[in-house]
Amino acid sequence: MHDIRTIRADGAAFDAALARRGMPPASPALLERDAARRAAQTALQEKQARRNALSRQVGEGRRKGEDTTALEAEATALRTEMEGLEADVARLDAEIRAVLESLPNILDPDVPDGPDETANVVLKQWGEPKDLGFAPKQHFELGEALGLMDFATAAKLAGARFTVLRGPLARLERALGQFMLDLHTREHGYEETIVPLLVNATSAYGTGQLPKFEEDLFKTTDGRYLIPTAELPLTNMVAGEIVAEKRLPIRVTALTECFRSEAGAAGRDTRGYLRQHQFRKVELVSITHPTQSDAEHERMTACAERVLELLNLPYRRVVLSSGDTGFGAAKTFDLEVWLPGQQMWREISSCSNTRDFQARRMNARFRGTDDKSVAHVHTLNGSGVAVGRALIAVMENGQQADGSILIPPVLWPYMGGQERIAAA
Structure with a gap:
Protein backbone atom coordinates (compact mmCIF):
# COMPACT_ATOMS: atom_id res chain seq x y z
CA MET A 1 0.00 0.00 0.00
CA HIS A 2 1.11 3.55 -0.63
CA ASP A 3 2.00 6.33 1.79
CA ILE A 4 -0.27 9.34 1.32
CA ARG A 5 2.68 11.56 2.27
CA THR A 6 4.52 10.43 -0.85
CA ILE A 7 1.55 11.35 -3.02
CA ARG A 8 1.19 14.65 -1.19
CA ALA A 9 4.84 15.45 -1.91
CA ASP A 10 4.64 14.74 -5.67
CA GLY A 11 1.23 13.78 -7.02
CA ALA A 12 2.33 14.21 -10.62
CA ALA A 13 5.12 11.65 -10.23
CA PHE A 14 2.68 9.21 -8.60
CA ASP A 15 0.22 9.59 -11.47
CA ALA A 16 3.01 9.12 -14.00
CA ALA A 17 3.91 5.86 -12.24
CA LEU A 18 0.29 4.69 -12.47
CA ALA A 19 0.21 5.63 -16.14
CA ARG A 20 2.96 3.09 -16.79
CA ARG A 21 0.41 0.46 -15.74
CA GLY A 22 -2.24 1.97 -18.00
CA MET A 23 -4.13 3.53 -15.11
CA PRO A 24 -5.75 7.00 -14.90
CA PRO A 25 -4.48 9.66 -12.46
CA ALA A 26 -5.39 9.03 -8.84
CA SER A 27 -3.72 11.90 -6.99
CA PRO A 28 -6.31 14.68 -7.60
CA ALA A 29 -9.17 12.80 -5.91
CA LEU A 30 -6.87 11.46 -3.20
CA LEU A 31 -5.35 14.83 -2.39
CA GLU A 32 -8.78 16.46 -2.33
CA ARG A 33 -9.94 13.96 0.29
CA ASP A 34 -6.63 14.28 2.10
CA ALA A 35 -6.99 18.07 2.29
CA ALA A 36 -10.56 17.73 3.57
CA ARG A 37 -9.45 15.17 6.16
CA ARG A 38 -6.61 17.34 7.40
CA ALA A 39 -8.89 20.38 7.56
CA ALA A 40 -11.43 18.40 9.58
CA GLN A 41 -8.65 17.09 11.84
CA THR A 42 -7.33 20.60 12.43
CA ALA A 43 -10.81 21.91 13.21
CA LEU A 44 -11.34 18.97 15.57
CA GLN A 45 -8.12 19.73 17.42
CA GLU A 46 -9.00 23.43 17.70
CA LYS A 47 -12.43 22.63 19.08
CA GLN A 48 -10.92 20.14 21.50
CA ALA A 49 -8.51 22.79 22.73
CA ARG A 50 -11.38 25.27 23.14
CA ARG A 51 -13.47 22.67 24.97
CA ASN A 52 -10.58 21.92 27.34
CA ALA A 53 -10.24 25.64 28.05
CA LEU A 54 -13.97 25.90 28.69
CA SER A 55 -13.79 22.96 31.07
CA ARG A 56 -11.15 24.76 33.11
CA GLN A 57 -13.17 27.99 33.09
CA VAL A 58 -16.32 26.17 34.21
CA GLY A 59 -14.40 24.54 37.05
CA GLU A 60 -12.90 27.85 38.19
CA GLY A 61 -16.25 29.61 37.88
CA ARG A 62 -18.04 27.01 39.98
CA ARG A 63 -15.39 27.26 42.69
CA LYS A 64 -15.96 31.01 42.75
CA GLY A 65 -19.75 30.65 42.71
CA GLU A 66 -20.10 32.27 39.26
CA ASP A 67 -22.82 31.55 36.71
CA THR A 68 -21.28 29.13 34.16
CA THR A 69 -24.44 28.39 32.17
CA ALA A 70 -23.21 30.07 28.97
CA LEU A 71 -19.84 28.35 29.17
CA GLU A 72 -21.47 24.98 29.69
CA ALA A 73 -23.81 25.57 26.74
CA GLU A 74 -20.86 26.42 24.51
CA ALA A 75 -19.04 23.26 25.67
CA THR A 76 -22.10 21.14 24.85
CA ALA A 77 -22.37 22.69 21.39
CA LEU A 78 -18.69 22.08 20.82
CA ARG A 79 -19.10 18.42 21.74
CA THR A 80 -21.82 18.02 19.10
CA GLU A 81 -19.63 19.75 16.51
CA MET A 82 -16.68 17.53 17.48
CA GLU A 83 -18.73 14.37 17.02
CA GLY A 84 -19.56 15.49 13.49
CA LEU A 85 -15.89 16.24 12.75
CA GLU A 86 -14.81 12.90 14.17
CA ALA A 87 -17.26 11.19 11.84
CA ASP A 88 -15.92 13.22 8.91
CA VAL A 89 -12.32 12.29 9.71
CA ALA A 90 -13.21 8.60 10.04
CA ARG A 91 -15.17 8.63 6.78
CA LEU A 92 -12.42 10.40 4.86
CA ASP A 93 -9.76 8.12 6.36
CA ALA A 94 -11.74 5.09 5.18
CA GLU A 95 -12.24 6.57 1.69
CA ILE A 96 -8.54 7.36 1.32
CA ARG A 97 -7.53 3.92 2.55
CA ALA A 98 -9.98 2.21 0.19
CA VAL A 99 -8.41 4.01 -2.78
CA LEU A 100 -4.83 3.42 -1.63
CA GLU A 101 -5.34 -0.29 -1.06
CA SER A 102 -6.77 -0.69 -4.58
CA LEU A 103 -3.74 0.84 -6.32
CA PRO A 104 -0.86 -1.37 -7.52
CA ASN A 105 2.76 -1.02 -6.53
CA ILE A 106 5.05 1.54 -8.15
CA LEU A 107 7.14 -0.12 -10.85
CA ASP A 108 10.91 -0.19 -10.83
CA PRO A 109 12.41 2.15 -13.45
CA ASP A 110 14.06 -0.89 -15.07
CA VAL A 111 10.71 -2.53 -15.86
CA PRO A 112 10.11 -2.31 -19.63
CA ASP A 113 7.00 -0.47 -20.73
CA GLY A 114 4.38 -2.42 -22.61
CA PRO A 115 0.72 -3.42 -22.54
CA ASP A 116 1.05 -7.12 -21.73
Whole structure:
Protein backbone atom coordinates (compact mmCIF):
# COMPACT_ATOMS: atom_id res chain seq x y z
CA MET A 1 0.00 0.00 0.00
CA HIS A 2 1.11 3.55 -0.63
CA ASP A 3 2.00 6.33 1.79
CA ILE A 4 -0.27 9.34 1.32
CA ARG A 5 2.68 11.56 2.27
CA THR A 6 4.52 10.43 -0.85
CA ILE A 7 1.55 11.35 -3.02
CA ARG A 8 1.19 14.65 -1.19
CA ALA A 9 4.84 15.45 -1.91
CA ASP A 10 4.64 14.74 -5.67
CA GLY A 11 1.23 13.78 -7.02
CA ALA A 12 2.33 14.21 -10.62
CA ALA A 13 5.12 11.65 -10.23
CA PHE A 14 2.68 9.21 -8.60
CA ASP A 15 0.22 9.59 -11.47
CA ALA A 16 3.01 9.12 -14.00
CA ALA A 17 3.91 5.86 -12.24
CA LEU A 18 0.29 4.69 -12.47
CA ALA A 19 0.21 5.63 -16.14
CA ARG A 20 2.96 3.09 -16.79
CA ARG A 21 0.41 0.46 -15.74
CA GLY A 22 -2.24 1.97 -18.00
CA MET A 23 -4.13 3.53 -15.11
CA PRO A 24 -5.75 7.00 -14.90
CA PRO A 25 -4.48 9.66 -12.46
CA ALA A 26 -5.39 9.03 -8.84
CA SER A 27 -3.72 11.90 -6.99
CA PRO A 28 -6.31 14.68 -7.60
CA ALA A 29 -9.17 12.80 -5.91
CA LEU A 30 -6.87 11.46 -3.20
CA LEU A 31 -5.35 14.83 -2.39
CA GLU A 32 -8.78 16.46 -2.33
CA ARG A 33 -9.94 13.96 0.29
CA ASP A 34 -6.63 14.28 2.10
CA ALA A 35 -6.99 18.07 2.29
CA ALA A 36 -10.56 17.73 3.57
CA ARG A 37 -9.45 15.17 6.16
CA ARG A 38 -6.61 17.34 7.40
CA ALA A 39 -8.89 20.38 7.56
CA ALA A 40 -11.43 18.40 9.58
CA GLN A 41 -8.65 17.09 11.84
CA THR A 42 -7.33 20.60 12.43
CA ALA A 43 -10.81 21.91 13.21
CA LEU A 44 -11.34 18.97 15.57
CA GLN A 45 -8.12 19.73 17.42
CA GLU A 46 -9.00 23.43 17.70
CA LYS A 47 -12.43 22.63 19.08
CA GLN A 48 -10.92 20.14 21.50
CA ALA A 49 -8.51 22.79 22.73
CA ARG A 50 -11.38 25.27 23.14
CA ARG A 51 -13.47 22.67 24.97
CA ASN A 52 -10.58 21.92 27.34
CA ALA A 53 -10.24 25.64 28.05
CA LEU A 54 -13.97 25.90 28.69
CA SER A 55 -13.79 22.96 31.07
CA ARG A 56 -11.15 24.76 33.11
CA GLN A 57 -13.17 27.99 33.09
CA VAL A 58 -16.32 26.17 34.21
CA GLY A 59 -14.40 24.54 37.05
CA GLU A 60 -12.90 27.85 38.19
CA GLY A 61 -16.25 29.61 37.88
CA ARG A 62 -18.04 27.01 39.98
CA ARG A 63 -15.39 27.26 42.69
CA LYS A 64 -15.96 31.01 42.75
CA GLY A 65 -19.75 30.65 42.71
CA GLU A 66 -20.10 32.27 39.26
CA ASP A 67 -22.82 31.55 36.71
CA THR A 68 -21.28 29.13 34.16
CA THR A 69 -24.44 28.39 32.17
CA ALA A 70 -23.21 30.07 28.97
CA LEU A 71 -19.84 28.35 29.17
CA GLU A 72 -21.47 24.98 29.69
CA ALA A 73 -23.81 25.57 26.74
CA GLU A 74 -20.86 26.42 24.51
CA ALA A 75 -19.04 23.26 25.67
CA THR A 76 -22.10 21.14 24.85
CA ALA A 77 -22.37 22.69 21.39
CA LEU A 78 -18.69 22.08 20.82
CA ARG A 79 -19.10 18.42 21.74
CA THR A 80 -21.82 18.02 19.10
CA GLU A 81 -19.63 19.75 16.51
CA MET A 82 -16.68 17.53 17.48
CA GLU A 83 -18.73 14.37 17.02
CA GLY A 84 -19.56 15.49 13.49
CA LEU A 85 -15.89 16.24 12.75
CA GLU A 86 -14.81 12.90 14.17
CA ALA A 87 -17.26 11.19 11.84
CA ASP A 88 -15.92 13.22 8.91
CA VAL A 89 -12.32 12.29 9.71
CA ALA A 90 -13.21 8.60 10.04
CA ARG A 91 -15.17 8.63 6.78
CA LEU A 92 -12.42 10.40 4.86
CA ASP A 93 -9.76 8.12 6.36
CA ALA A 94 -11.74 5.09 5.18
CA GLU A 95 -12.24 6.57 1.69
CA ILE A 96 -8.54 7.36 1.32
CA ARG A 97 -7.53 3.92 2.55
CA ALA A 98 -9.98 2.21 0.19
CA VAL A 99 -8.41 4.01 -2.78
CA LEU A 100 -4.83 3.42 -1.63
CA GLU A 101 -5.34 -0.29 -1.06
CA SER A 102 -6.77 -0.69 -4.58
CA LEU A 103 -3.74 0.84 -6.32
CA PRO A 104 -0.86 -1.37 -7.52
CA ASN A 105 2.76 -1.02 -6.53
CA ILE A 106 5.05 1.54 -8.15
CA LEU A 107 7.14 -0.12 -10.85
CA ASP A 108 10.91 -0.19 -10.83
CA PRO A 109 12.41 2.15 -13.45
CA ASP A 110 14.06 -0.89 -15.07
CA VAL A 111 10.71 -2.53 -15.86
CA PRO A 112 10.11 -2.31 -19.63
CA ASP A 113 7.00 -0.47 -20.73
CA GLY A 114 4.38 -2.42 -22.61
CA PRO A 115 0.72 -3.42 -22.54
CA ASP A 116 1.05 -7.12 -21.73
CA GLU A 117 3.28 -10.22 -21.91
CA THR A 118 4.21 -9.44 -25.51
CA ALA A 119 6.46 -6.66 -24.17
CA ASN A 120 8.33 -8.90 -21.71
CA VAL A 121 12.08 -9.00 -22.30
CA VAL A 122 14.21 -12.14 -22.30
CA LEU A 123 17.33 -11.45 -20.24
CA LYS A 124 19.13 -14.77 -20.64
CA GLN A 125 18.70 -18.38 -21.65
CA TRP A 126 20.25 -21.51 -20.14
CA GLY A 127 20.40 -24.67 -22.23
CA GLU A 128 18.93 -25.37 -25.65
CA PRO A 129 15.69 -27.15 -26.54
CA LYS A 130 16.64 -30.64 -27.70
CA ASP A 131 15.63 -32.33 -30.90
CA LEU A 132 14.21 -35.53 -29.48
CA GLY A 133 14.30 -37.25 -32.85
CA PHE A 134 10.58 -37.99 -32.85
CA ALA A 135 7.30 -36.11 -32.50
CA PRO A 136 7.17 -35.25 -28.78
CA LYS A 137 4.01 -35.81 -26.77
CA GLN A 138 2.49 -33.55 -24.16
CA HIS A 139 2.72 -34.58 -20.53
CA PHE A 140 -0.90 -35.68 -20.24
CA GLU A 141 -0.51 -37.97 -23.25
CA LEU A 142 2.57 -39.53 -21.67
CA GLY A 143 0.97 -39.82 -18.25
CA GLU A 144 -2.24 -41.37 -19.49
CA ALA A 145 -0.38 -43.83 -21.72
CA LEU A 146 1.64 -44.97 -18.71
CA GLY A 147 -1.54 -45.31 -16.66
CA LEU A 148 -0.07 -42.99 -14.01
CA MET A 149 -1.94 -39.71 -14.62
CA ASP A 150 -5.67 -40.13 -14.05
CA PHE A 151 -7.92 -37.20 -14.90
CA ALA A 152 -11.19 -39.15 -15.07
CA THR A 153 -10.99 -40.39 -11.49
CA ALA A 154 -10.05 -36.92 -10.27
CA ALA A 155 -13.03 -35.44 -12.09
CA LYS A 156 -15.28 -38.01 -10.43
CA LEU A 157 -13.87 -37.10 -7.03
CA ALA A 158 -13.67 -33.33 -7.30
CA GLY A 159 -14.49 -32.01 -10.78
CA ALA A 160 -12.38 -30.35 -13.45
CA ARG A 161 -8.79 -29.13 -12.90
CA PHE A 162 -7.82 -31.91 -10.52
CA THR A 163 -5.54 -34.90 -11.15
CA VAL A 164 -4.75 -38.23 -9.54
CA LEU A 165 -1.11 -39.29 -9.86
CA ARG A 166 -0.21 -42.94 -9.35
CA GLY A 167 2.82 -45.08 -8.59
CA PRO A 168 6.23 -43.85 -9.80
CA LEU A 169 4.78 -40.63 -11.21
CA ALA A 170 3.38 -39.74 -7.78
CA ARG A 171 6.76 -40.59 -6.28
CA LEU A 172 8.50 -38.42 -8.88
CA GLU A 173 6.44 -35.41 -7.86
CA ARG A 174 7.25 -36.10 -4.21
CA ALA A 175 10.91 -36.46 -5.12
CA LEU A 176 10.91 -33.09 -6.87
CA GLY A 177 9.50 -31.33 -3.82
CA GLN A 178 11.97 -32.96 -1.46
CA PHE A 179 14.90 -32.22 -3.77
CA MET A 180 13.95 -28.54 -3.93
CA LEU A 181 13.57 -28.24 -0.17
CA ASP A 182 16.92 -29.90 0.43
CA LEU A 183 18.63 -27.63 -2.09
CA HIS A 184 17.19 -24.41 -0.69
CA THR A 185 17.81 -25.29 2.95
CA ARG A 186 21.23 -26.92 2.63
CA GLU A 187 22.80 -24.76 -0.07
CA HIS A 188 20.81 -21.54 -0.25
CA GLY A 189 20.31 -20.72 3.43
CA TYR A 190 16.51 -20.81 3.64
CA GLU A 191 14.82 -22.06 6.80
CA GLU A 192 12.32 -24.84 6.19
CA THR A 193 8.91 -24.17 7.69
CA ILE A 194 5.55 -25.89 7.89
CA VAL A 195 2.75 -23.35 7.77
CA PRO A 196 -1.06 -23.33 7.94
CA LEU A 197 -2.84 -23.95 4.65
CA LEU A 198 -5.64 -21.69 5.88
CA VAL A 199 -5.15 -18.01 6.67
CA ASN A 200 -7.40 -15.30 8.02
CA ALA A 201 -8.53 -12.23 6.09
CA THR A 202 -5.91 -10.04 7.76
CA SER A 203 -3.13 -12.20 6.35
CA ALA A 204 -4.67 -12.27 2.89
CA TYR A 205 -4.97 -8.50 3.04
CA GLY A 206 -1.35 -8.10 4.16
CA THR A 207 0.10 -9.69 1.03
CA GLY A 208 -2.39 -8.01 -1.30
CA GLN A 209 -4.85 -10.80 -2.16
CA LEU A 210 -7.68 -8.94 -0.42
CA PRO A 211 -9.79 -7.13 -1.24
CA LYS A 212 -8.91 -6.96 -4.94
CA PHE A 213 -8.44 -10.67 -5.74
CA GLU A 214 -10.93 -12.39 -3.48
CA GLU A 215 -12.54 -14.21 -6.41
CA ASP A 216 -9.26 -16.06 -6.99
CA LEU A 217 -9.35 -17.57 -3.48
CA PHE A 218 -11.28 -20.46 -1.97
CA LYS A 219 -13.07 -19.22 1.16
CA THR A 220 -14.27 -21.38 4.02
CA THR A 221 -17.58 -20.96 5.80
CA ASP A 222 -15.84 -19.48 8.84
CA GLY A 223 -14.19 -16.68 6.86
CA ARG A 224 -10.73 -18.13 6.30
CA TYR A 225 -8.97 -18.70 2.99
CA LEU A 226 -7.09 -21.63 1.50
CA ILE A 227 -3.67 -20.34 0.55
CA PRO A 228 -2.99 -19.76 -3.18
CA THR A 229 0.73 -19.85 -2.31
CA ALA A 230 2.83 -20.16 0.85
CA GLU A 231 3.80 -16.53 0.31
CA LEU A 232 0.80 -15.59 2.48
CA PRO A 233 1.71 -17.37 5.72
CA LEU A 234 5.49 -17.01 5.23
CA THR A 235 5.44 -13.25 4.62
CA ASN A 236 2.85 -12.55 7.31
CA MET A 237 5.03 -14.11 9.98
CA VAL A 238 6.54 -10.63 10.46
CA ALA A 239 3.20 -8.79 10.25
CA GLY A 240 2.75 -6.21 13.00
CA GLU A 241 6.29 -6.76 14.26
CA ILE A 242 9.43 -4.66 14.59
CA VAL A 243 12.39 -6.95 13.96
CA ALA A 244 15.98 -6.13 14.83
CA GLU A 245 18.05 -5.08 11.85
CA LYS A 246 20.65 -7.71 12.71
CA ARG A 247 18.05 -10.41 11.95
CA LEU A 248 17.81 -9.30 8.32
CA PRO A 249 17.66 -10.85 5.84
CA ILE A 250 15.14 -13.46 6.97
CA ARG A 251 14.89 -16.27 4.43
CA VAL A 252 12.18 -18.94 4.75
CA THR A 253 10.82 -21.68 2.50
CA ALA A 254 7.92 -24.11 2.54
CA LEU A 255 6.55 -26.92 0.39
CA THR A 256 2.77 -26.66 0.50
CA GLU A 257 -0.38 -27.48 -1.30
CA CYS A 258 -1.74 -24.38 -3.03
CA PHE A 259 -5.34 -23.70 -3.99
CA ARG A 260 -6.60 -21.36 -6.69
CA SER A 261 -10.04 -20.90 -8.14
CA GLU A 262 -8.54 -19.99 -11.53
CA ALA A 263 -11.18 -17.32 -11.95
CA GLY A 264 -10.92 -15.92 -15.45
CA ALA A 265 -8.98 -18.95 -16.72
CA ALA A 266 -11.89 -20.55 -18.58
CA GLY A 267 -10.64 -22.20 -21.74
CA ARG A 268 -6.95 -21.90 -20.80
CA ASP A 269 -4.90 -25.10 -20.34
CA THR A 270 -8.03 -27.12 -19.74
CA ARG A 271 -6.24 -30.40 -20.48
CA GLY A 272 -3.49 -31.75 -18.34
CA TYR A 273 -1.67 -30.78 -15.17
CA LEU A 274 -0.57 -27.26 -16.00
CA ARG A 275 -3.37 -25.20 -14.45
CA GLN A 276 -4.98 -26.89 -11.46
CA HIS A 277 -7.19 -25.88 -8.56
CA GLN A 278 -4.79 -27.74 -6.25
CA PHE A 279 -1.04 -28.01 -6.77
CA ARG A 280 2.22 -28.15 -4.83
CA LYS A 281 4.88 -25.47 -4.81
CA VAL A 282 8.10 -24.70 -3.00
CA GLU A 283 7.92 -21.03 -2.03
CA LEU A 284 10.83 -18.76 -1.19
CA VAL A 285 10.29 -15.62 0.91
CA SER A 286 12.84 -13.04 1.99
CA ILE A 287 12.41 -10.18 4.46
CA THR A 288 15.21 -7.65 3.92
CA HIS A 289 16.63 -4.25 4.67
CA PRO A 290 15.49 -1.76 2.00
CA THR A 291 19.03 -1.39 0.68
CA GLN A 292 19.34 -5.15 0.21
CA SER A 293 16.17 -6.01 -1.68
CA ASP A 294 17.47 -5.54 -5.23
CA ALA A 295 20.45 -7.82 -4.56
CA GLU A 296 18.15 -10.28 -2.78
CA HIS A 297 15.86 -10.33 -5.81
CA GLU A 298 18.77 -11.41 -7.99
CA ARG A 299 19.86 -13.99 -5.41
CA MET A 300 16.38 -15.47 -5.04
CA THR A 301 15.95 -15.81 -8.79
CA ALA A 302 19.34 -17.51 -9.05
CA CYS A 303 18.22 -20.02 -6.37
CA ALA A 304 15.19 -20.95 -8.51
CA GLU A 305 17.37 -21.14 -11.61
CA ARG A 306 19.67 -23.59 -9.86
CA VAL A 307 16.77 -26.01 -9.48
CA LEU A 308 16.21 -26.06 -13.23
CA GLU A 309 19.90 -26.36 -14.01
CA LEU A 310 20.31 -29.39 -11.75
CA LEU A 311 17.28 -30.95 -13.43
CA ASN A 312 18.91 -30.15 -16.81
CA LEU A 313 15.82 -28.29 -18.01
CA PRO A 314 16.33 -25.53 -20.60
CA TYR A 315 14.95 -22.25 -19.29
CA ARG A 316 15.07 -18.53 -19.85
CA ARG A 317 14.79 -15.57 -17.51
CA VAL A 318 12.28 -12.89 -18.48
CA VAL A 319 11.64 -9.49 -16.91
CA LEU A 320 7.93 -8.71 -17.00
CA SER A 321 6.70 -5.56 -18.69
CA SER A 322 4.69 -2.83 -16.99
CA GLY A 323 1.45 -4.31 -18.30
CA ASP A 324 2.26 -7.83 -17.12
CA THR A 325 3.74 -7.12 -13.69
CA GLY A 326 1.48 -8.21 -10.84
CA PHE A 327 -0.44 -5.92 -8.50
CA GLY A 328 1.97 -6.09 -5.56
CA ALA A 329 5.28 -6.29 -7.42
CA ALA A 330 7.71 -3.51 -8.22
CA LYS A 331 9.69 -5.84 -10.48
CA THR A 332 9.27 -9.49 -11.46
CA PHE A 333 11.53 -12.04 -13.08
CA ASP A 334 9.76 -15.05 -14.59
CA LEU A 335 11.58 -18.28 -15.36
CA GLU A 336 10.15 -20.05 -18.37
CA VAL A 337 10.96 -23.72 -18.99
CA TRP A 338 10.93 -25.36 -22.40
CA LEU A 339 8.12 -27.89 -22.95
CA PRO A 340 8.78 -30.02 -26.05
CA GLY A 341 5.23 -31.34 -26.17
CA GLN A 342 3.84 -27.82 -26.51
CA GLN A 343 6.88 -26.47 -28.34
CA MET A 344 6.61 -23.47 -26.03
CA TRP A 345 8.33 -21.74 -23.15
CA ARG A 346 6.02 -21.82 -20.12
CA GLU A 347 6.34 -20.06 -16.77
CA ILE A 348 7.62 -22.28 -13.95
CA SER A 349 8.74 -19.64 -11.44
CA SER A 350 7.94 -16.03 -10.71
CA CYS A 351 10.22 -14.03 -8.38
CA SER A 352 9.09 -10.58 -7.27
CA ASN A 353 10.43 -7.69 -5.24
CA THR A 354 7.48 -5.92 -3.63
CA ARG A 355 9.72 -3.44 -1.78
CA ASP A 356 7.72 -1.93 1.13
CA PHE A 357 4.31 -2.38 -0.54
CA GLN A 358 3.31 -5.45 1.46
CA ALA A 359 5.16 -4.30 4.58
CA ARG A 360 2.99 -1.18 4.79
CA ARG A 361 -0.16 -3.28 4.54
CA MET A 362 1.19 -5.64 7.25
CA ASN A 363 2.88 -2.91 9.31
CA ALA A 364 6.09 -4.96 9.24
CA ARG A 365 9.11 -2.90 10.30
CA PHE A 366 12.68 -3.17 11.53
CA ARG A 367 14.61 -1.23 14.14
CA GLY A 368 18.00 0.12 13.12
CA THR A 369 21.22 -0.69 14.91
CA ASP A 370 20.98 2.68 16.68
CA ASP A 371 17.89 1.28 18.49
CA LYS A 372 15.99 4.42 17.54
CA SER A 373 15.17 4.52 13.83
CA VAL A 374 12.27 2.37 12.61
CA ALA A 375 11.38 1.75 8.96
CA HIS A 376 9.39 -0.72 6.88
CA VAL A 377 11.13 -3.87 5.70
CA HIS A 378 11.15 -4.98 2.08
CA THR A 379 9.56 -8.31 1.18
CA LEU A 380 10.27 -10.65 -1.73
CA ASN A 381 8.67 -13.88 -2.85
CA GLY A 382 9.34 -16.47 -5.51
CA SER A 383 8.58 -19.98 -6.66
CA GLY A 384 11.49 -22.25 -6.05
CA VAL A 385 9.79 -23.84 -8.09
CA ALA A 386 6.24 -24.97 -8.89
CA VAL A 387 6.44 -28.73 -8.34
CA GLY A 388 3.67 -29.75 -10.72
CA ARG A 389 5.12 -27.70 -13.55
CA ALA A 390 8.56 -29.16 -12.84
CA LEU A 391 6.99 -32.61 -13.14
CA ILE A 392 5.55 -31.65 -16.53
CA ALA A 393 8.93 -30.33 -17.69
CA VAL A 394 10.78 -33.45 -16.52
CA MET A 395 8.23 -35.68 -18.26
CA GLU A 396 8.28 -33.83 -21.57
CA ASN A 397 12.03 -33.22 -21.72
CA GLY A 398 12.83 -36.74 -20.53
CA GLN A 399 10.41 -38.59 -22.78
CA GLN A 400 11.70 -41.37 -25.02
CA ALA A 401 10.37 -42.69 -28.31
CA ASP A 402 8.87 -45.74 -26.53
CA GLY A 403 6.87 -43.49 -24.16
CA SER A 404 9.12 -44.02 -21.17
CA ILE A 405 10.55 -41.10 -19.17
CA LEU A 406 14.16 -40.68 -18.10
CA ILE A 407 14.54 -39.35 -14.57
CA PRO A 408 17.21 -36.64 -14.01
CA PRO A 409 20.20 -38.13 -12.14
CA VAL A 410 19.86 -35.61 -9.29
CA LEU A 411 16.52 -37.25 -8.43
CA TRP A 412 17.72 -40.86 -8.44
CA PRO A 413 18.43 -40.92 -4.68
CA TYR A 414 14.89 -39.69 -4.02
CA MET A 415 13.49 -42.39 -6.34
CA GLY A 416 15.27 -45.29 -4.64
CA GLY A 417 17.71 -45.50 -7.52
CA GLN A 418 15.04 -45.69 -10.23
CA GLU A 419 16.32 -44.06 -13.43
CA ARG A 420 13.35 -44.46 -15.78
CA ILE A 421 9.58 -44.62 -15.63
CA ALA A 422 8.15 -47.09 -18.10
CA ALA A 423 4.87 -48.88 -18.66
CA ALA A 424 4.42 -51.84 -16.35
